[in-house]
Amino acid sequence: MRIGVITFPGSLDDHDARRAVRLGGAEAVSLWHGEHDLKGVDAIVLPGGFSYGDYLRCGAIAARSPIMSEVIDAASAGMPVLGICNGFQILVESHLLPGGLVRNDHGDFICRDQRLRVESTSTAWTNGFTEGQEITVPLKNGEGGFIADAETIARLEGEGLVVFRYLDVNPNGSMNDIAGIANERGNVVGLMPHPEHATEPGFGPDTALAMRSGTDGLTFFTSVVSAFAAQLG
Numbered sequence: 280m281r282i283g284v285i286t287f288p289g290s291l292d293d294h295d296a297r298r299a300v301r302l303g304g305a306e307a308v309s310l311w312h313g314e315h316d317l318k319g320v321d322a323i324v325l326p327g328g329f330s331y332g333d334y335l336r337c338g339a340i341a342a343r344s345p346i347m348s349e350v351i352d353a354a355s356a357g358m359p360v361l362g363i364c365n366g367f368q369i370l371v372e373s374h375l376l377p378g379g380l381v382r383n384d385h386g387d388f389i390c391r392d393q394r395l396r397v398e399s400t401s402t403a404w405t406n407g408f409t410e411g412q413e414i415t416v417p418l419k420n421g422e423g424g425f426i427a428d429a430e431t432i433a434r435l436e437g438e439g440l441v442v443f444r445y446l447d448v449n450p451n452g453s454m455n456d457i458a459g460i461a462n463e464r465g466n467v468v469g470l471m472p473h474p475e476h477a478t479e480p481g482f483g484p485d486t487a488l489a490m491r492s493g494t495d496g497l498t499f500f501t502s503v504v505s506a507f508a509a510q511l512g
Contacts (some may be wrong), residue, residue, distance in 0.1 A: 286312065362468070403465060
């Protein structure tokens with residue numbers, strides 16, 4: 280399986296995402312925001328960091344990059360797409376996912392290991408988890424508060440499209456403690472926490488077993504590989 284990782288001007292977790300892809304068992308393919316070529320990949324990751332034009336609204340300009348027209352078409356055809364942090368913001372601005380991300384309610388940038396509850400395992404990126412499973416992955420954002428109108432929130436909750444929910448503390452004021460959502464088809468997932476930073480022992484969050492031993496984020500990438508294999512039969 281070949282998974283493309285798009286680099287936008289300001290992306291700073293694209294290298295981490297490519298390494299996570301490789302650790303998950305797939306080939307990582309570098310993609311550039313200014314091109315229209317997806318290079319025949321089977322899935323796409325929009326990594327975290329920053330994108331040009333964030334001063335206007337996070338992801339608003341990046342969502343109009345040339346490659347995003349190809350991403351939108353591919354996602355509409357069923358290709359798995361994962362947006363992490365800034366990538367989530369870009370997915371929302373591209374209307375591949377509903378709602379919006381706004382400044383953290385406390386006004387500060389936050390960086391912490393964040394506990395999450397897995398609310399849905401019916402997506403291409405979460406099928407390897409169990410529903411209700413509690414995981415820990417790093418979180419780092421300044422504009423991570425998820426918002427939506429009441430009708431959209433009710434639809435997300437009612438249709439099981441909330442994929443992850445914050446536990447212990449709501450770090451940014453997200454409505455209903457929402458940390459990540461999916462589209463109706465389950466191939467597009469966006470979340471603010473960073474699973475690519477919890478894929479390798481020695482570099483992840485602390486656990487009860489040892490410091491920096493957490494690898495809960497690896498399941499995102501093994502899940503999409505498993506989904507692809509199942510599709511091939």
